[in-house]
């Protein structure tokens with residue numbers, strides 16, 4: 001089942017878009033099923049679970065931290081995490097930099113933006129991010145590599161609204177790219193799209209989709 005669903009999604013999104021298989025709550029055995037058909041990028045949203053799975057699974061897996069990350073937990077994932085998607089505060093960026101130094105690693109991050117109508121979603125506003133990136137403090141964060149942006153659309157049946165929210169993230173990306181990152185090769189990712197909305201996200205310029213239930217079934 002996992003095998004069929006995964007190969008179907010891989011084929012439908014094509015080679016230019018990265019598929020992050022969101023394995024939160026699912027067992028080691030189920031992750032291995034996906035691994036065996038070639039999937040190497042997996043996403044988790046809880047630090048403890050991410051560390052446990054990292055320890056138990058093959059070391060060529062690239063682990064993505066996709067959930068809200070508390071500063072005091074960065075130290076547990078800093079030695080191995082491949083990409084932190086949900087960076088939503090300056091404080092967190094400083095902590096990631098500090099742990100990057102300790103581990104002698106440059107840690108790749110995406111800035112999370114608040115694009116949904118829902119109150120509960122974390123993230124920067126474009127203005128906040130732009131001010132920070134343009135300022136002197138950001139230049140000090142040598143162990144942080146900003147690779148792009150991430151966002152979550154509102155949970156709604158209204159596909160026009162979802163599309164508009166993805167468009168707004170794409171615009172934020174474009175603005176940041178031209179203003180601050182025109183010479184950065186790393187700054188190129190737009191992480192948007194989940195099981196229910198990834199086809200729309202791709203139409204609106206997503207470079208990375210984070211798909212869980214469409215691969216692993218309901219949690």
Ligand SMILES: *Cc1c(COP(=O)(O)O)cnc(C)c1O
Nearest residue numbers: 022045066194195210211212213
């Ligand atoms: C759980 C989760 C996903 C995947 O959700 P599905 O609807 O199962 O595809 C994607 N992104 C984030 C941030 C998540 O927490």
